[in-house]
Amino acid sequence: MTAPLLALDVVTIFPEYLAPLSQSLVGKAIERGIIAARVHDLRAWTDDIHRTVDDSPYGGGPGMVMRAEPWARALDGLAPPEGPQPCLVIPSPAGRPLTQALAAELAARPWLLFACGRYEGIDARVIDYAAARMEVVEISLGDYVLCGGEVAVLVIVEALARLLPGVLGNSESAANDSFADGADGLLEAPAYTRPATWRGLDVPAVLLSGDHGAIERWRKEQSTARTRAIRPDLLDS
Numbered sequence: 001m002t003a004p005l006l007a008l009d010v011v012t013i014f015p016e017y018l019a020p021l022s023q024s025l026v027g028k029a030i031e032r033g034i035i036a037a038r039v040h041d042l043r044a045w046t047d048d049i050h051r052t053v054d055d056s057p058y059g060g061g062p063g064m065v066m067r068a069e070p071w072a073r074a075l076d077g078l079a080p081p082e083g084p085q086p087c088l089v090i091p092s093p094a095g096r097p098l099t100q101a102l103a104a105e106l107a108a109r110p111w112l113l114f115a116c117g118r119y120e121g122i123d124a125r126v127i128d129y130a131a132a133r134m135e136v137v138e139i140s141l142g143d144y145v146l147c148g149g150e151v152a153v154l155v156i157v158e159a160l161a162r163l164l165p166g167v168l169g170n171s172e173s174a175a176n177d178s179f180a181d182g183a184d185g186l187l188e189a190p191a192y193t194r195p196a197t198w199r200g201l202d203v204p205a206v207l208l209s210g211d212h213g214a215i216e217r218w219r220k221e222q223s224t225a226r227t228r229a230i231r232p233d234l235l236d237s
């Protein structure tokens with residue numbers, strides 16, 4: 001097999017949480033060798049009998065913080081300092097918002113290393129330690145708090161995997177997506193399939209008309225109306 005387009009490492013204290021990576025489109029891309037994915041248990045890089053990954057926060061406050069040392073050993077083990085370096089991706093409510101543009105940027109990297117935080121997050125020095133030799137991107141899925149980074153990693157991997165050549169079929173190409181390069185950035189118009197009447201509900205007649213100009217205009221109106229109602233912020237830009 002030829003080299004994968006994208007290598008993924010995920011470090012987590014809940015490796016089973018990443019099981020969905022082997023399903024669906026991402027799973028297929030792994031089977032087909034387009035993506036190489038490895039999931040690692042952070043506790044493999046602890047050295048005490050309790051395999052401790054957390055401790056109380058300096059300065060006080062609730063909750064626990066992930067200790068720096070296991071993370072540094074994980075980074076050094078997976079990406080030895082003298083070798084090629086991955087882009088380190090850390091899901092965090094304090095990160096850069098995930099957008100289609102950021103997903104496309106990440107999809108162009110050869111190697112991504114995901115660090116899944118839990119509790120109140122990872123000792124901040126880990127980011128400084130990593131940033132001295134690799135690119136580090138903290139990414140937010142939105143303004144809410146998850147219990148850990150694992151689900152965010154699944155979201156990020158799914159968003160970028162479908163942008164890799166060969167992952168989507170031609171019929172489901174990413175090029176037409178609302179947020180793809182050159183797209184209008186509006187929400188998609190509603191979609192319908194057979195039957196034309198279903199439980200008393202009809203497909204809009206224009207879609208059955210065969211008039212491609214009228215269909216295009218109708219879809220644009222639908223997109224604009226939906227966007228104005230649900231995501232007016234997308235119209236401002």
Ligand code: JF5
Binds near residue numbers: 121122145146147148
């Ligand atoms: C995480 C400590 C990281 O909660 C998130 C998140 C919210 N939006 N985007 C990501 O990340 C996981 C939880 C707790 C650090």
